Amino acid sequence: xxxxxxxxxxxxxxxxxxxxxxxxxxxxxxxxxxxxxxxxxxxxxxxxxxxxxxxxxxxxxxxxxxxxxxxxxxxxxxxxxxxxxxxxxxxxxxxxxxxxxxxxxxxxxxxxxxxxxxxxxxxxxxxxxxxxxxxxxxxxxxxxxxxxxxxxxxxxxxxxxxxxxxxxxxxxxxxxxxxxxxxxxxxxxxxxxxxxxxxxxxxxxxxxxxxxxxxxxxxxxxxxxxxxxxxxxxxxxxxxxxxxxxxxxxxxxxxxxxxxxxxxxxxxxxxxxxxxxxxxxxxxxxxxxxxxxxxxxxxxxxxxxxxxxxxxxxxxxxxxxxxxxxxxxxxxxxxxxxxxxxxxxxxxxxxxxxxxxxxxxxxxxxxxxxxxxxxxxxxxxxxxxxxxxxxxxxxxxxxxxxxxxxxxxxxxxxxxxxxxxxxxxxxxxxxxxxxxxxxxxxxxxxxxxxxxxxxxxxxxxxxxxxxxxxxxxxxxxxxxxxxxxxxxxxxxxxxxxxxxxxxxxxxxx
Ligand code: ADP
Ligand code: MG
Numbered sequence: 452x453x454x455x456x457x458x459x460x461x462x463x464x465x466x467x468x469x470x471x472x473x474x475x476x477x478x479x480x481x482x483x484x485x486x487x488x489x490x491x492x493x494x495x496x497x498x499x500x501x502x503x504x505x506x507x508x509x510x511x512x513x514x515x516x517x518x519x520x521x522x523x524x525x526x527x528x529x530x531x532x533x534x535x536x537x538x539x540x541x542x543x544x545x546x547x548x549x550x551x552x553x554x555x556x557x558x559x560x561x562x563x564x565x566x567x568x569x570x571x572x573x574x575x576x577x578x579x580x581x582x583x584x585x586x587x588x589x590x591x592x593x594x595x596x597x598x599x600x601x602x603x604x605x606x607x608x609x610x611x612x613x614x615x616x617x618x619x620x621x622x623x624x625x626x627x628x629x630x631x632x633x634x635x636x637x638x639x640x641x642x643x644x645x646x647x648x649x650x651x652x653x654x655x656x657x658x659x660x661x662x663x664x665x666x667x668x669x670x671x672x673x674x675x676x677x678x679x680x681x682x683x684x685x686x687x688x689x690x691x692x693x694x695x696x697x698x699x700x701x702x703x704x705x706x707x708x709x710x711x712x713x714x715x716x717x718x719x720x721x722x723x724x725x726x727x728x729x730x731x732x733x734x735x736x737x738x739x740x741x742x743x744x745x746x747x748x749x750x751x752x753x754x755x756x757x758x759x760x761x762x763x764x765x766x767x768x769x770x771x772x773x774x775x776x777x778x779x780x781x782x783x784x785x786x787x788x789x790x791x792x793x794x795x796x797x798x799x800x801x802x803x804x805x806x807x808x809x810x811x812x813x814x815x816x817x818x819x820x821x822x823x824x825x826x827x828x829x830x831x832x833x834x835x836x837x838x839x840x841x842x843x844x845x846x847x848x849x850x851x852x853x854x855x856x857x858x859x860x861x862x863x864x865x866x867x868x869x870x871x872x873x874x875x876x877x878x879x880x881x882x883x884x885x886x887x888x889x890x891x892x893x894x895x896x897x898x899x900x901x902x903x904x905x906x907x908x909x910x911x912x913x914x915x916x917x918x919x920x921x922x923x924x925x926x927x928x929x930x931x932x933x934x935x936x937x938x939x940x941x942x943x944x945x946x947x948x949x950x951x952x953x954x955x956x957x958x959x960x
Contacts, residue, residue, distance in 0.1 A: 468558065471938040472551045474521045479548025482541045486869075489877040489904050520944065524937075528930045537818030538601060539923035542869055546931035549868035553861035554939050562854050568936035570851070570858020575932035577847055577859075578840050578866075579925065585836060585898065586828040586921045587913070591615070596918040597823045600832050601816035609637045609796060610813065614820035617792040623745040624813055626806045627778045630799030635809070640786035641749045642795035643742045645735040646774060648719065651728040655773040659712040659733070659785075660766045662705065663746055663754045669720040670697060695722055701758065702726035708763045712772055714738045714746055733772065735783060749788040823920040831912030832919045833901020834870025838892055840928070841866040862932070870902050879907030 525547055529540040554567050587593065591611065598607035598614075613622055616639070625642045647653075702723045705713070712733045719736055727734050738746075747754050752767025770787025777797065798813055800806040823829050830836045844863035848856050867885060874884035884907045891900040891909035901917065903910035912918065 467941045467944045468564065468939065469555075470944060471521050471941055472555045474519055475525055475548045475551035475935075475938065478522060478525050479545050482544050483548075483872055484876055486541045486545060487873040487876050487904055489873075521938070525934060528934050531930055532926055536822060536920070536923045536926050537815045538919070539927040542924075543927040543931055545868055545872055546865065546927055547934055549865035550862065550931055550935035551938065553865045554858075554935060557857060557861055558939075560857070562857055564939045566854040567858045567861075567939050570855035571862055571932050571936045571939075573851060573855055574844055574848075574859040574862035575929060577844060578862075578928050578932075581840055581843050582830075582836070582921060582925050582928075585839065586830050587918075589823055589827045589829055593829055593918060594820050594823055596913075596916040597829060597920065598816050598820050600917050600919055601819045602812050607816065609635060610816040610820050613637045613794050613796055614817050614824060617794045619818060619821055620748060621790060621792045621794065622817060623742070623749075623793070623795045624798060624810055624817075625742075625782065625795060626798045626803075626810050627780075627782070628800060628803045628806045629778050630801070632800050632805075632809065634799040635797060637794055637796050638784075639794050640784060641745060641769075641788060641793050642797055643714070643735070643738065643746065643783040643785070645714070645738050645742070645783050646781040648724050648734045648736050649728040652733050653731060655771065656712055656733050657771055659769060659772045660708075660710050661712045661714070661746070661750050661752045661768065661772075662708065662710040662761060662766055663714050663716075663743055663752045664705075664758060664761070665716045665740075665743060665754050665756050666758055667717040667719070668701070668705070668715060668723050668758055669718070670694065670701070698722040699726055702730075705758065705761060706730055706732065708761055708766060710766055714743065716740060716743050745793075746785075749785065749790045749793040751789045819920060819923070822922050826920055826922055828921045829918045830921045830924060831899045831901055832917035833903070833910070833912045833915070834873050834888070835899060835901035835912050836921075836924045837866045837869040838888055838901075839898045842889070842892055866928070873902045873904060874907055877902075877904040877907060883907065884909075 525544065528543050528547055532538075532540045532543040550571065554564075554571075557567050558564070594611045594615070595607060598610040601607075602610060616637075623641055623643075625644050627644075698720055699722070703726070706727075710732065713727070714735050716738050717736075719734070724734065743754055746752060747767070750767025750769055753765040755761045755765050768789060769785045772783065772785050774781040775784045776782075778799075782797075796813055796817075798806055798810050800809050841863045844859060844866070848859040848863065851859050870888055871881045871885055874881040884902055887907070888900060888902060888909040891897050894900075896911075899911045899913050900909045901912040901915075903915065
């Protein structure tokens with residue numbers, strides 16, 4: 452029986468291993484066609500009919516409505532890959548699929564699952580050892596290639612500039628549609644998506660004293676919900692005045708800290724906004740959480756969650772705050788912040804979908820360049836290291852012996868799925884391409900050769916400027932090996948029924 456990824460119903464005793472293999476293959480099929488520069492995008496539509504168009508493996512996994520428990524375990528591989536390396540998520544899922552498919556052939560040949568798992572671990576350890584001797588040192592020119600590979604050329608220079616200038620936590624990326632991709636820029640200082648809450652507020656503030664509030668600035672809900680019994684108009688008047696006085700008092704207690712710039716992640720009562728405006732305070736409402744965190748990191752302000760407790764020591768500073776016009780709406784720019792390594796990237800593109808996709812690419816590319824910079828080691832792309840490892844593991848398998856030897860060979864075969872898929876996605880014959888690539892790898896310096904996605908030939912990836920951090924491939928192989936050896940040893944999948952559903956045989960969950 453073919454198990455669907457969206458069908459989480461399981462029967463104890465069903466062939467658990469074939470379910471695992473089937474689901475690993477299905478997940479791989481979902482993302483396979485997005486691998487590489489010629490990969491196609493996936494369009495994801497959620498229940499609210501919101502659309503995400505992406506070719507980022509992690510996003511596809513995150514946004515897809517896939518709820519089979521085995522699928523969830525495999526999707527964790529993509530999550531780990533994204534967290535550790537910012538890249539290689541699609542590759543990790545495809546590798547897992549290929550390892551499970553190879554395992555299925557071994558199972559048919561009556562190789563015991565434990566032997567497969569041990570063989571896979573032996574192969575993974577050897578691959579790690581082989582990777583130690585692989586790779587090249589890093590300089591700025593190489594980093595530029597890394598960024599180009601990650602961004603497929605788009606605005607790669609910005610990524611290198613930013614990744615070399617600042618640690619990842621000091622980089623803020625903001626988006627603005629209705630522009631050209633080439634107008635994307637990096638600036639030193641902090642850009643925040645937002646604008647002043649009232650026209651009466653100033654356009655710029657020198658030496659701002661900045662407060663960050665992550666709560667509504669209003670009289671609390673429970674006080675508003677009071678049922679007030681009034682008997683005449685003057686009492687109504689009194690009640691309203693009382694409330695307004697309370698609001699003004701609240702605004703004043705915030706102003707008493709010496710604040711003249713306030714960013715609030717929630718909403719603010721209009722009477723309070725008016726009081727702030729007359730006192731010359733600069734205020735932005737509904738600031739994104741990530742922007743609030745970037746503000747705290749750049750200015751030294753503390754994010755306050757209880758308005759009553761705000762004090763002068765919670766405030767942050769910078770030399771200048773100004774509103775700058777970008778596209779048809781303003782943005783807030785802070786320069787001269789105490790954290791001097793603060794940089795921002797402004798992503799421009801024609802539409803919101805494109806801007807979102809490019810932001811994701813920026814996030815990843817900047818992370819990838821930082822990793823290459825940190826590790827000081829890169830490898831050629833285009834599937835090159837996978838083929839090198841595959842060839843070496845095939846040789847090594849002969850020294851392993853026993854049933855595990857077959858598992859090491861299967862592992863070596865599975866690694867070829869990356870160059871093979873790259874060739875396939877370019878519309879080329881994957882077998883011809885793979886044969887050409889294997890041949891190229893027997894030459895001197897053959898390890899640099901990967902798939903040329905334009906014509907399917909094997910080409911020197913370093914000359915072609917396709918370079919990646921070694922950590923991306925190492926992590927993808929390690930986690931794919933781990934998850935496959937775990938899944939292959941699963942004997943039964945038992946999902947406990949929720950109490951109310953016991954006795955309801957047709958219930959699907
Ligand atoms: P992942 O989520 O695994 O990073 P990508 O869609 O980003 O998936 O594809 C990455 C793969 O594409 C890597 O193997 C990389 O070496 C390869 N690649 C990227 N650019 C090129 C190129 N210009 N030519 C050949 N291969 C490339
Ligand atoms: Mg990638």
